[in-house]
Amino acid sequence: MAQTASKVMNPQDVKEALYLQAARNGDRRSFEDLVRSHQRRIYNLALRMLGNAEDAEDVLQETFLALYRSLKYFRGASRLSTYLHRTAVNFSMMKLRQRRRRREAQHVALEQAAESPDPRAFSLEGLIESERRALLNRLLMGLGQGERAAVVLSDIEGIPNAEASRIMNVSLPAFKSRLRRGREGLRKRLLPYIAKP
Amino acid sequence: MRMLSVLSDHLDRRGRSRLCRRIEEHLKGCPECRMYVDTLRRTVVLYRGLGEETVPAAVEQRLFKTIRLAEMDRESVEGQTRKSAKSEMQPNKTAAKRRKTCLSLP
Numbered sequence: 305m306a307q308t309a310s311k312v313m314n315p316q317d318v319k320e321a322l323y324l325q326a327a328r329n330g331d332r333r334s335f336e337d338l339v340r341s342h343q344r345r346i347y348n349l350a351l352r353m354l355g356n357a358e359d360a361e362d363v364l365q366e367t368f369l370a371l372y373r374s375l376k377y378f379r380g381a382s383r384l385s386t387y388l389h390r391t392a393v394n395f396s397m398m399k400l401r402q403r404r405r406r407r408e409a410q411h412v413a414l415e416q417a418a419e420s421p422d423p424r425a426f427s428l429e430g431l432i433e434s435e436r437r438a439l440l441n442r443l444l445m446g447l448g449q450g451e452r453a454a455v456v457l458s459d460i461e462g463i464p465n466a467e468a469s470r471i472m473n474v475s476l477p478a479f480k481s482r483l484r485r486g487r488e489g490l491r492k493r494l495l496p497y498i499a500k501p
Numbered sequence: 502m503r504m505l506s507v508l509s510d511h512l513d514r515r516g517r518s519r520l521c522r523r524i525e526e527h528l529k530g531c532p533e534c535r536m537y538v539d540t541l542r543r544t545v546v547l548y549r550g551l552g553e554e555t556v557p558a559a560v561e562q563r564l565f566k567t568i569r570l571a572e573m574d575r576e577s578v579e580g581q582t583r584k585s586a587k588s589e590m591q592p593n594k595t596a597a598k599r600r601k602t603c604l605s606l607p
Contacts, residue, residue: 332568332569332572335568336565336568339564339565339568343556343561343564344553344555344556345553347554347556347560348553348554351554352551357557357560361560361563361564364556364560364564365563365564365567368564368567368568369567369568369571372568372571372572373571437551437552440547440548440551441551444548455548458513459545459548459549460548460549460551462549465513480506480509480510481506483509484506484509484510487509487512487541487544487545488509488541490544490548491540491541491544494540494543494544494547495540498540498543498544498547499536499540
């Protein structure tokens with residue numbers, strides 16, 4: 305009985321299962337519908353992880369190609385969104401490792417920039433929206449990969465911690481620890497902007 | 502370190518658990534922890550409000566094009582596999598004729 309109850313799917317999951325089945329049978333439109341309903345979150349995840357649109361596009365393509373190639377084997381053991389997020393996080397981390405190897409010096413410069421917020425700005429309210437977003441993204445890029453992924457999944461994407469830990473393939477305590485380190489890193493860097501005098 | 506971890510977790514907790522109440526009680530009397538939680542909360546709120554970028558139309562078009570190319574690749578591979586399986590099951594006439602010719606040699 306308990307097993308039956310745990311297998312009850314919500315309407316969104318049912319719809320996705322039907323689209324997946326149709327896509328498996330070669331219906332391209334169904335696959336494109338699946339892409340349309342998930343691409344925005346995957347693109348944003350990659351954008352936050354990698355910090356530039358070009359790499360985010362690569363990860364977006366690789367993620368959906370991976371899904372397309374594994375359609376035959378994808379039996380819904382995990383939710384589609386969990387599978388896509390996990391794939392996108394893995395591709396993003398792979399890209400970061402490649403980038404680090406290629407452009408070590410540039411990466412260090414980026415980290416240094418993130419370490420030193422502009423001392424002339426004392427409040428975030430004083431910044432225009434685009435500057436504020438650029439600052440937040442820059443500070444995010446200053447975090448380590450694991451911490452950044454935890455903050456992106458939990459605080460930006462709003463994914464519950466238990467699911468986010470499955471996406472990152474780590475235990476819940478390990479995930480929480482990364483999230484805490486990530487938040488703490490950002491808090492320290494944001495302190496000049498957010499601490500009340 | 503454990504205290505920082507508890508305070509970070511506190512931000513994710515909903516409802517009024519006994520632990521939440523104990524933390525709130527502690528915060529009332531501890532300006533340092535209050536300052537920490539306040540700035541941590543503001544940090545999380547800032548990132549939660551970062552918003553989503555729209556996928557540019559050109560990016561979406563390129564994505565669908567890539568998927569179509571993968572589909573064509575798969576069809577072509579499947580076509581070749583079917584063709585070679587068929588040819589293994591039904592040897593072509595030239596090969597059969599050649600074999601026949603060979604067999605008819607003295």
